[in-house]
Structures are given as C-alpha cells and as structure tokens.
Amino acid sequence: MDIPIEVDLLKEKLGDKVIEYGSIKPKRIYVKIDKSIVKDAVNMLVSQGYTHISTITGLDTGRGLEVLYHLDRMGSLITVRVDIPYDNPKLPSITDIIPGAVLYEGEVRDLFGVSFEGNPYPKPIVLPDGWPEGFHPLRKVYKVDDVKKIIIEHEVGAPQIEVEEGRGAVYIPIGPQHPALKEPIGLRFVVEGEYIVKVKARIGYNHRGIEKAMENQTYIQNLILTERICGICSVAHTQCYVLAVESALDLDIPERARYIRVVMNELNRIHSHMLWMGVAGHEVGFDTVLMYTWRDREYVLDILEAISGNRVTYSINVIGGVRRDIPDDLKDRIIKTMDYVEGRAKLYMDLLSRDPSFTRRTVGVGKASTVDALTLCAVGPTARAFKVRKDIRKDDPYEAYGEIPFEMVVVDNCDVAGTFIVRAKEILESAGIVRYALEHMPSGDYRVKAPRRVPQVEAIARIEAPRGELVHYLKGSGGEQLERYKVRTPTLANIPFVAKMLEGCNVADIPIVFAAIDPCMACEDRMEFIDESKGLVWTWSLEDLRAYRKLREKGSISKPIEYIDRFGGGLNVV
Amino acid sequence: MSFEPELLKHAFKKPFTLLYPFERRETPKGFRGRIEYDMTRCTGCGLCARDCPSGAIEMIGRGRTAEFKVHLYMCTFCGQCADSCPVNAISLTNEYEYASTDKSKLIFEFKRPVEKKT
Known part of the structure; x- marks a missing residue:
C-alpha cells in the first residue's frame, strides 16, 4: 500500500515518537504516535493540507484508552492514534489548531473520561447534568445495566443551560x-x-446511547438499529454501516447491488432536500412552499415504498448487497417521477429566487466566510453553499459513484440563500444520477451471502448523507458482536459552523439560519x-x-x- | 406574485390528502406489514427469533414442535425475520392498521397444525 509522503515526513521530523504507521485500505492511513507529540503531529498534518477533521473516536482497548483523530484531505483519511493510560487520561486540546474539533473532543471526554486540556467547553456536552463524576459510559467496565442504574439512582435530568455573568446582555x-x-x-x-x-x-438532550447498545447486539440487529438513528436519512446510515462491515469483511458485493444502492441513496437525498425546502419555507413564514414541496416529496416516498415496502425505513441495504431488486416495471415509474421532480425543483428554484418574501429573509442572512467553513469543518450542502469543494461522492467514491457522471454543486453565495440553491440544484443532479443508474444498471445477482462474524479489524466508512459527510467507525471483535461502533452525523459537524453563521444575525433570523444546516x-x-x-x-x-x-x-x-x-x-x- | 398561477391551479383541485379512514391507500406489492408464519414449512431453527432486533418474536419450545408468539407492539416491521428464514416460512402481509389500547390484542400466536391421521 502506498503511504503518502506526509507520513514519511512526520516520521523524519518526529523520530521515535512516531511508533508505527501503515495503510490497510486505499485512502485509509494510520499513524500511531506518542501522546507527547499530538499537537506537533496534528500541526504538521494540517500544514500539509489535512485541515478537515472528520471526527475523534475514543476506544477502550482493555489495556488502556486510545484516541483516534481522523484527519481528511481531499478524500484520503489519516488516522492519528494515541494510546493513553486509564489512570492519567490527559491530552492537549487541538482546538487551537482545528477549531472544528471542539465538539468531538467534548464527546470523547464525556464518554471515555479523556480530559482535553484547553478545550473551551468545560461542561459536559453529551452527558446530562447531574451525571456522577468519573462514570464514563462507553468504558468497557460499565455494562448497559450500570448505565441504566445510574440514570435511576442519580435522577439524571435533562441538561441545564447555565447563565453566565454579564451586564445587560x-x-x-x-x-x-x-x-x-x-x-x-x-x-x-x-x-x-x-x-x-x-x-x-x-x-446531548436526547442521547440514546446507540453506540453502547450496538456493542450488545449482533451485526444483523445493528443493521436495523442504525437505520433508526435518523428517519429522514435512513438509507444513509445503513449504507454507511454496510460499507464499514463489508470493508471489515473484505467482501465484494455484486455490481447490480452497488447501482441499486446508489438509486436508493439518491432518492433518499431528493426527499430529504425537498423536506428541507419545506422547512425553510416554513421558517421564513412561507407555508405555501411547505405544502407544495411536501406534497411532491410524497411521490418520491411512494416509489421508495414500492421498491422497499415502507415509506420511511427501507431495510434495503444488507451486509452483502441489497435485500430487494428493482424490477423492470418499476423503472419507468421511477424515471417518470424523476422527470416530475426535476420540473418541480426547477420551478421552486425559479419562483423562490424571485419571490421577495423568500429572498428578503435569506439573501445576506447568516453570512460567514469560506475560511470559517473550512476551519470549523463544515460538511455537506452547508459547506458547499460557502464555496467549499467537499463531497464524499467525489472525493472518496463509494458504491458506483465513481462510474456515474455528475456535478458537484458549489456556489459562492455564502449565506442562507446559497444553501437553498445548493439543495435545489442537488435535487436536479440526484435525479440525473437516478436516471443514469437505472439505465446503466448491470444485470445479475444483487446479493451475496455474508458471514455472521466479523474479524478483529477496524474500518472507517464515509458517505455523503443528504446533510453532509457521515462517518461510521467499526471495530470488530472476531465474534458475532462488535467491539466498538462510532457514528458521527453531519449535523454534529455543522454545529460549530452554524454558531459562526448566527453571529451578527438578528434574533428573528435564528430559525432560518439554524434551519440552513438542515x-x-x-x-x-x-x-x-x-x-x-x-x-x-x-x-x-x-x-x-x-x-x-x-x-x-x-x-x-x-x-x-x-x-x-x-x-x-x-x-x-x- | 410569482406563485399566483400555481395557486389558481390548485383552487380547483381536490385535496391531495386522502380522507382516511373513508379512503384507504392501496399498499404496494411487497409491502412490509404484519408477519405471518406458515407453520407447515417451519423447521423451528429459531433464526427469526434470534435475528429480531427488537425481540418481538418469542419462540416456545424447540425444533419441529416449536411454536411462535409475535408481540406486534414491539415489531419494527423491518422484515428481517422473513429475510433470515431459510425455508421461507415467514411472509409479510399488507395489513398495517394495528392501533389498539389493548396490548393482548397485538400478540399473534402461531401454532403447529394438527396432523391428520390417515
């Protein structure tokens, strides 16, 4: 496997402190370093272009804790691994180098008890207030029952929002x-x-502990559980899960399944973007848009139901392929719906870009710079509306995306109106992808048998969910249950950036600016x-x-x- | 201004929504509704109960004499049991109306058919 020159440079500069490095899969490199040089290593990688942090994963290996920094540059992912002992779990914060890491560090601190010195959020981020000190639910010594007991015994309530001292504010x-x-x-x-x-x-108001729950279920049960992380991007989560499991299993799936998955992903994106358009219309007080887009969305949901058997949870992705084929008699109907959807998307784009009641609430609202979007690691349509060229479908192609021609929609509006244009244009692109995938769908099998056990390997899967880059991390245990699973949803990545967007805005604009990240x-x-x-x-x-x-x-x-x-x-x- | 033709068009159309429960939507082919066991085919391997993500399938007994209790109020309608079944004994019906205030009405039992003596 090819190791990029940056890693060799890292080894050269930092010497013995770089313990080992290598590559397991293409575009997935790992570097194991000593904890004393975390900041130096991250600094060096950032200066080499690894400016985007996908997430930070915590691990409990049984011998100690491990923190994994996943840094990205144009689709290739470097995982910086740091071992830390149980008794002194301290690391310097990297938020001064990458401000977008602030919530990821907080998450690892809450769930594993690693304290990041210098992180500007001293309070719990994921855990509720009143949670006992020193009880970190994702450490392996704590079982699910212990967590339940804590919740009952300590009367852990919803997180409280504290008030800071200030004058007149x-x-x-x-x-x-x-x-x-x-x-x-x-x-x-x-x-x-x-x-x-x-x-x-x-x-953390509704942290459901899915990552802990997944450690106690089989891979098949987890597939159904991941689908229920989010109802709107339910294809995206199972897609990412099966990618991670298949990558861990080294399983090749049939070509046809890869195309069917692309169709499902894009239909999912279309209905999600339509839903967003309605919400955006609603937030600016333009409910007609909500009515129209949500009605049109039903046509997309209908074909999804016809393919999979359900409107919302499709259960279509399985480890080793897809559960159902797309029959030929459905293809015409899907293509017809795509024509309709394209027409509607063009209409909304045309109407809303001229409609004063919409433009006056969106153009120039929620302004931020491209640099902010980059340093705060924004993802998805939100980032692309701020002139950031970042789309996992292009950067790190999965399934059949590498073979399908489509444009990455990037605009330079840098405001809420930009996020609307990006999503409207993406509906058009997605409709084109669906049409291409249906026309060029290879024949043959759509499913292979997958083993029920996953070896002791790690896998990181990334996909472009409707809201942006979705990251799943998997560590197998060799048995039917997994060792650790980590999910980073796009909204979490966009929160530091939406906070920046909101600065300088009007109180009345909070709903629409916040809605802009979907x-x-x-x-x-x-x-x-x-x-x-x-x-x-x-x-x-x-x-x-x-x-x-x-x-x-x-x-x-x-x-x-x-x-x-x-x-x-x-x-x-x- | 620009929405006016759109609005006019819809003033003369009937509402897009269905007047449920008077109008019912037709379920598509392959709809994932309540599960149904074909007990003549079932070999009692127990894969359905083992793979069920919500633990809605209760297996009573083992092997060829096993019987099943489906707690529909726990069911997520994912269809994994039908997928896991090696002998295709589980099918998905197109029934979906199960709102009930009584939990016991949502427990479906599937027993072995009484074998006829010839």
Whole structure:
C-alpha cells in the first residue's frame, strides 16, 4: 500500500515518537504516535493540507484508552492514534489548531473520561447534568445495566443551560428535542439588543446511547438499529454501516447491488432536500412552499415504498448487497417521477429566487466566510453553499459513484440563500444520477451471502448523507458482536459552523439560519430569554417568536419586553 | 406574485390528502406489514427469533414442535425475520392498521397444525 509522503515526513521530523504507521485500505492511513507529540503531529498534518477533521473516536482497548483523530484531505483519511493510560487520561486540546474539533473532543471526554486540556467547553456536552463524576459510559467496565442504574439512582435530568455573568446582555438558550437525529441541539445565544454576539452549543438532550447498545447486539440487529438513528436519512446510515462491515469483511458485493444502492441513496437525498425546502419555507413564514414541496416529496416516498415496502425505513441495504431488486416495471415509474421532480425543483428554484418574501429573509442572512467553513469543518450542502469543494461522492467514491457522471454543486453565495440553491440544484443532479443508474444498471445477482462474524479489524466508512459527510467507525471483535461502533452525523459537524453563521444575525433570523444546516429542525420549539438588567426570565415558543417578529416589522414594538408587557407571553419567573 | 398561477391551479383541485379512514391507500406489492408464519414449512431453527432486533418474536419450545408468539407492539416491521428464514416460512402481509389500547390484542400466536391421521 502506498503511504503518502506526509507520513514519511512526520516520521523524519518526529523520530521515535512516531511508533508505527501503515495503510490497510486505499485512502485509509494510520499513524500511531506518542501522546507527547499530538499537537506537533496534528500541526504538521494540517500544514500539509489535512485541515478537515472528520471526527475523534475514543476506544477502550482493555489495556488502556486510545484516541483516534481522523484527519481528511481531499478524500484520503489519516488516522492519528494515541494510546493513553486509564489512570492519567490527559491530552492537549487541538482546538487551537482545528477549531472544528471542539465538539468531538467534548464527546470523547464525556464518554471515555479523556480530559482535553484547553478545550473551551468545560461542561459536559453529551452527558446530562447531574451525571456522577468519573462514570464514563462507553468504558468497557460499565455494562448497559450500570448505565441504566445510574440514570435511576442519580435522577439524571435533562441538561441545564447555565447563565453566565454579564451586564445587560440577553441570553437565549434554545431548548432542543428531536426524534429524527441522534444529536438534538441546545444553543445558547448572547444577544445585545437584536443582534447575536455569541453562540454556544449544548447537545446531548436526547442521547440514546446507540453506540453502547450496538456493542450488545449482533451485526444483523445493528443493521436495523442504525437505520433508526435518523428517519429522514435512513438509507444513509445503513449504507454507511454496510460499507464499514463489508470493508471489515473484505467482501465484494455484486455490481447490480452497488447501482441499486446508489438509486436508493439518491432518492433518499431528493426527499430529504425537498423536506428541507419545506422547512425553510416554513421558517421564513412561507407555508405555501411547505405544502407544495411536501406534497411532491410524497411521490418520491411512494416509489421508495414500492421498491422497499415502507415509506420511511427501507431495510434495503444488507451486509452483502441489497435485500430487494428493482424490477423492470418499476423503472419507468421511477424515471417518470424523476422527470416530475426535476420540473418541480426547477420551478421552486425559479419562483423562490424571485419571490421577495423568500429572498428578503435569506439573501445576506447568516453570512460567514469560506475560511470559517473550512476551519470549523463544515460538511455537506452547508459547506458547499460557502464555496467549499467537499463531497464524499467525489472525493472518496463509494458504491458506483465513481462510474456515474455528475456535478458537484458549489456556489459562492455564502449565506442562507446559497444553501437553498445548493439543495435545489442537488435535487436536479440526484435525479440525473437516478436516471443514469437505472439505465446503466448491470444485470445479475444483487446479493451475496455474508458471514455472521466479523474479524478483529477496524474500518472507517464515509458517505455523503443528504446533510453532509457521515462517518461510521467499526471495530470488530472476531465474534458475532462488535467491539466498538462510532457514528458521527453531519449535523454534529455543522454545529460549530452554524454558531459562526448566527453571529451578527438578528434574533428573528435564528430559525432560518439554524434551519440552513438542515439540522432535523423541531429543536427550536422552546426558547428561554433572560434579561439580566431587569432580572426577568421568560420562555417563548416559536409562535411567540414569529408573532414578535411580525409586530417588530410593523414597527409597533421594538424590544422583547414590550411584547411581554402587551401579551404577557410566557413570563414565568420574576 | 410569482406563485399566483400555481395557486389558481390548485383552487380547483381536490385535496391531495386522502380522507382516511373513508379512503384507504392501496399498499404496494411487497409491502412490509404484519408477519405471518406458515407453520407447515417451519423447521423451528429459531433464526427469526434470534435475528429480531427488537425481540418481538418469542419462540416456545424447540425444533419441529416449536411454536411462535409475535408481540406486534414491539415489531419494527423491518422484515428481517422473513429475510433470515431459510425455508421461507415467514411472509409479510399488507395489513398495517394495528392501533389498539389493548396490548393482548397485538400478540399473534402461531401454532403447529394438527396432523391428520390417515
């Protein structure tokens, strides 16, 4: 296997501290280093172009802990491995080199107890508040029952959002809960007047412990479980899972299965982007868009149902291929639907780019620079709207994507309107991919038999989910159950960046800017405001926020407190 | 402004949604509904119960005399049992209406057919 020159350079410069390096698969390189040179090594790799951090994985090997930094450059992934002992699990934070690593470090700290010195988030990120010190659920000494016991015994509640000292500034924590994504999000805003000064993310409100659960199930059961990580990108998660397992098994799947998977992935992307368009329309108060796009989305869901037998969870990907074939009589129907979808996507793009009620809420809103998107490691359509050329389908092709011609949609709008254009154009590209894949689908088998046991190897799979780069990490145990599984969803990667986008925005623009990353919305159903100068705390629903925005646009009120005086909206603590 | 022709078009159309429960959608071929055992084929290997991700299939007894209890309220309708079955004894029906306030109504039992003596 070819080792890139950067790794040899690393060895040359850092000498004995680089313990070993090698490559198991193409585009997957690992470097094992001593913990004293983590920062030097990451610094060197970043200067060589490995600026994007895909995720940080924690491992409990039984002899100690291991931290894996997955750094990416144009599709090739370097895994920097660091061993740390149980009794002194300390590492320097790399957030000053790669700011986008902040949440990944927090996740490993919470779940494995590795303290990253210098990480700006000292509080728990994934775990709830009130969680006992020193209990790190993903360490192997703790079984699932122990975690359940802790939750009952310690009355662990939902994470609390703390208030910082400040003068006259308003803090707005946005309280989150959403069933569709593994990482529901809490965002705390520091606001001066109407403008957002600073945003801090707090996730973990609905952490379901899927990674721990997967360690106790068979590979087949896990396949069904991964599908339920997210309801909207359910193909994406199983796709990534089967890629990881097949890569660990060194299993080649039939050509036809690879094309069927591409069709499913792209249909999934189309309906996900249509759903997003509706949500975006809803967030700017343009519900007609919601009605139309969601109606058109039903046609896509109908063909997905006809292929797989269900509207939402398709259960189509299995280890070794796909479960069902796409029969020839369905092909015409799919192609017809694609024609319809293309027409509609063009129509929406045309209508909405001219419609003042949409453009005035999106153009120039949520501005950030390309450099921010790169350093904060944004992924997917969000990054591509900010002129970042990053698409796993092109950079690190999986399944049949390497053989299918399509364009990577990149625009340089650098605002919320850009994310709309990227998604609308991607619907067109996806429809083209579906059509090409159906026309060029090879004949033959669509499934091979896969063993039930996976050897003791590691595999990292990456795909382009509708929301961006999705990373799954697998470590097999040699048996029917896996040793460790790690999922990094695209929304987690985009949170540091959306925080940046929100800075300088209006309070009224929070819903649409936050929706721009397609975070599986509903997270914003409850907001809490604190006005320290008056000692008031109140809670507003999204309806209150909308009403407030409307009144403010009319000019009848100018401050949140006036809204409360007139309508008494949600004032609960004085 | 630009939405007006679109809106006019829809003013004369019937609603896109179905008037459930008066109108029912036809399920497509291959719909993944409740599972059904063909007990004459079943060999009692137990793969269905072992692979079920939610533990909805309860196997009573072993081998050729085994019987099954399907706890439908736990079922995720993934179809893995039908996929795992080596003798194709499990099929997926197109029944999907199972809302109930009584859990016991959602337990389906599949017993061995009584063998006729000739």
